[in-house]
Amino acid sequence: MSLKKTNPNINRENKVIEIRGLKKAFDDFEVLKGVNLDLFQGENLVVLGRSGTGKSVLIKIIAGLLSPDEGMVKVLGKEVDKLNSKELDKLRLKVGFSFQNSALYDSMTVYENLEFPLIRHAKSMTRAERDQAIHFVLDAVGLLQTANQMPSELSGGQRKRIGIARTLILKPEIMLYDEPTAGLDPITCIEINSLINDVQERFNTSAIIITHDLTCARSVGDRMVMLLDGQFKREGTFEEVFSSDDERVKMFYDYNFVN
Amino acid sequence: MGVKQRSAEPERRRRYVTTRRLDRIFLELHKIYLFHVRFFKEVFVPPYEIKEVIRQCYEVGVRSLPLISLTGFIIGIVFTNQSRPSLSEFGAASWLPSLVSIAIVRALAPLVTAIIAAGRVGSNIGAELGSMRVTEQIDAMEVSATNPFNFLVVTRVLATTFMVPALSIYTVLVGLLGAYLNVHQNELTSFTTYFTQVFEAISFLDIFSSIIKTFIFGFTIGMVGCYKGYYSSKGTEGVGKAANSSVVTAMFLVFIEELLALQVINLFRAM
Numbered sequence: 001m002s003l004k005k006t007n008p009n010i011n012r013e014n015k016v017i018e019i020r021g022l023k024k025a026f027d028d029f030e031v032l033k034g035v036n037l038d039l040f041q042g043e044n045l046v047v048l049g050r051s052g053t054g055k056s057v058l059i060k061i062i063a064g065l066l067s068p069d070e071g072m073v074k075v076l077g078k079e080v081d082k083l084n085s086k087e088l089d090k091l092r093l094k095v096g097f098s099f100q101n102s103a104l105y106d107s108m109t110v111y112e113n114l115e116f117p118l119i120r121h122a123k124s125m126t127r128a129e130r131d132q133a134i135h136f137v138l139d140a141v142g143l144l145q146t147a148n149q150m151p152s153e154l155s156g157g158q159r160k161r162i163g164i165a166r167t168l169i170l171k172p173e174i175m176l177y178d179e180p181t182a183g184l185d186p187i188t189c190i191e192i193n194s195l196i197n198d199v200q201e202r203f204n205t206s207a208i209i210i211t212h213d214l215t216c217a218r219s220v221g222d223r224m225v226m227l228l229d230g231q232f233k234r235e236g237t238f239e240e241v242f243s244s245d246d247e248r249v250k251m252f253y254d255y256n257f258v259n
Numbered sequence: 260m261g262v263k264q265r266s267a268e269p270e271r272r273r274r275y276v277t278t279r280r281l282d283r284i285f286l287e288l289h290k291i292y293l294f295h296v297r298f299f300k301e302v303f304v305p306p307y308e309i310k311e312v313i314r315q316c317y318e319v320g321v322r323s324l325p326l327i328s329l330t331g332f333i334i335g336i337v338f339t340n341q342s343r344p345s346l347s348e349f350g351a352a353s354w355l356p357s358l359v360s361i362a363i364v365r366a367l368a369p370l371v372t373a374i375i376a377a378g379r380v381g382s383n384i385g386a387e388l389g390s391m392r393v394t395e396q397i398d399a400m401e402v403s404a405t406n407p408f409n410f411l412v413v414t415r416v417l418a419t420t421f422m423v424p425a426l427s428i429y430t431v432l433v434g435l436l437g438a439y440l441n442v443h444q445n446e447l448t449s450f451t452t453y454f455t456q457v458f459e460a461i462s463f464l465d466i467f468s469s470i471i472k473t474f475i476f477g478f479t480i481g482m483v484g485c486y487k488g489y490y491s492s493k494g495t496e497g498v499g500k501a502a503n504s505s506v507v508t509a510m511f512l513v514f515i516e517e518l519l520a521l522q523v524i525n526l527f528r529a530m
Contacts, residue, residue: 063402089404103399107387117403120306170403 007222009204011041015074016174016206017062022071024057031057033230034071039174044200044207046217048241049227050252055210056100058227059176062208063097064088076173093121096167096205100179102159104151110162111147114138114169121170137165140202141195157188161195168203175199175207181216193219214238214253226252294486298416301409308414315418319380323426326375331430334367335359335437343445352446356453357460359438364461368430369469370517373476376423377509381484384415385505388488389498397489412489416481423477424470431469468524475520476513483509 017039024032031054039045049055060066061073064080073080078091104113114134118125125133138144141161151159160180167175180196181189193216199205200220211217217224217238224241226234228248234241242253339359346352388411391397400407435457442448484505491501 060398065398065401092402092404095402097399097402099395099399101394103395105391105396105399106394117405120405121403166399166403 007042007044007200009042010222014041015039016041016076017208018072018074019058019062020072022058022061022073023069024054024061024066025069031230032068035227035230035232037225037232039206039208041206042200042204044196044209044220044222046209046211046221046224047227048212048214048217048224048252050212053227054230055227056178059097059178059208059210063095063176064092093170094173096164096170096172096175098160098164098167098175098177098180100182102151102163104154104159104162104166106151108151109147110138110143110149110151110154113151113162114166117166117170133169137168140168140198141165155188157184157191160184160192164195164199168199171203173205175205177207177209177211179211179213180209181211181213186215189213189216190219192216196220212252290490291486294489295482297408298413298482301406302413302417304409306409308410311410311414312417315414316422318383319376319415319418320422320425323376323379323422324429326379327372327426327430328433330371330375331368331433332437334371335363335434335439336441338362338367338434339438339441355442355446356438356448356456359442360435360457360460361465363434363438364431364465364469366517368434369427369473369476370513372423372427372430372473373480373513374510376419376426376477377480377483377513378506380419381480381505381509382502384419384481384484385488385491386498386502388412388415388485389491389501392489392491393494393498408489412485415485416478419481419484420474420477423480424473427469427473464524464527468520468527472517472520475516479512479516480509483512 015038017037019035019037022032022035022037023030035058037045037058047055047058057066061068062075062080064083067081075091076094078087080088080091083091104110105116108116111134114137115130118130118133122130122133134147135144138147141164143158143161143165146154146158146162151162154162164175164177164180175196177196180192184192196207196209197220200207207220209216209220221238224234224236224238225232226241226249228234228246233246234244234249242249244250339355342358342362343352343355346354346358388397391411397407397411400410435454439448439450439453442453443450487501487505487508491497493500
């Protein structure tokens with residue numbers, strides 16, 4: 001299991017995401033109970049936790065897909081739930097969201113999937129420039145040959161890569177990855193992990209990676225936090241997070257590595 | 260742009276104004292009202308997704324042609340055949356072209372077209388948007404700062420609103436042609452005589468009201484399909500439900516609208 005090298009490009013003076021006292025409930029079930037979180041520029045932060053603990057809810061609130069019940073969520077200096085639609089759309093162009101199931105538009109080819117955001121948000125681009133940008137991101141994810149394929153013709157790993165490529169095409173400053181390795185075989189997981197690190201280096205992004213895969217967490221995370229009972233209970237490096245005596249943390253580790 | 264759309268979130272610790280069920284009905288009606296308001300707000304606001312509207316028009320219109328052609332043609336033949344004995348009893352078989360044209364233009368063509376569109380297009384829209392919701396494709400559009408309502412709902416509703424009237428006019432022509440073949444075979448009526456009788460029997464009000472009605476039917480079919488699909492939930496089960504309830508609700512509303520339209524048109528006719 002490869003451990004990520006220390007990233008020298010992290011700027012701890014600049015918080016790109018700042019969350020304070022975030023609470024979110026569905027009916028009477030309180031998922032997030034006062035979450036505090038900082039993401040620094042250039043950092044890959046891994047959010048660990050069991051299924052149903054609110055990890056995906058957290059990044060959906062950051063992306064403005066859900067609204068918080070209480071608390072403050074600042075992305076690139078702007079409070080997400082206080083923005084109007086236009087301001088939110090402007091902010092969203094700087095935040096890439098890679099969905100758990102890739103969420104590729106299944107009625108479009110890979111090329112059209114990548115062209116879709118460009119047509120709407122890079123109107124000054126000529127067709128040749130769009131073509132160049134699409135080939136650049138396809139090359140970055142190593143799938144140049146799939147341009148004319150339909151999403152249904154791709155494997156799970158390829159779909160993940162194209163999903164990442166689609167977010168990269170708008171050159172985001174922040175990447176949000178929702179379970180990037182879920183449902184993939186170990187080799188493809190390694191490829192996706194290395195792609196996440198590659199994206200961080202080549203595109204100089206900051207990222208939040210939601211996962212319960214500890215191999216992925218260790219390979220891509222500069223820092224980790226663990227969501228327990230709706231709050232971040234453990235924070236630090238991989239070793240710091242898992243040096244806990246908490247039974248739930250131990251179980252999480254054992255399930256990934258001992259079993 | 261437009262109304263800020265956040266994914267459907269359950270209201271927490273809701274206090275029920277009346278009973279739980281009644282409260283849900285009112286909330287649903289409010290949601291439907293907001294959906295319509297949003298449509299009329301966004302239909303006039305750029306970006307205009309012209310390409311997608313054309314693509315949807317092709318899906319709704321051109322792809323429905325084979326089914327519409329067959330159904331319209333058969334209805335023309337069957338209706339003529341079934342009406343003949345009654346008219347012959349009174350020695351009025353020569354009135355068949357007039358009767359057929361009135362029936363097809365005023366009621367049969369708009370209704371048959373709307374029912375076929377509700378079954379074929381409404382269910383398709385419901386299932387497509389439902390599956391896009393479930394597989395997070397709608398969320399993916401939203402996070403890439405593209406307005407999914409504008410791209411998915413407005414385009415489809417415009418397509419059904421404009422293509423159902425076009426299909427209905429086509430059904431009239433095909434139905435009349437089917438009826439002509441039957442009349443020609445039995446009464447040896449010539450093409451010119453048949454169509455002269457057909458056009459003498461119908462008035463401007465018949466054609467105008469029929470077209471207006473089909474615009475309303477098309478709008479209803481599009482809105483119902485989009486609403487059911489856009490707010491579908493509960494995974495694949497939800498997609499099936501969205502497709503099914505799109506058809507059932509759209510058909511029910513089309514019949515209600517037909518009934519209301521009939522009353523209004525009769526008022527005009529009496530004036």
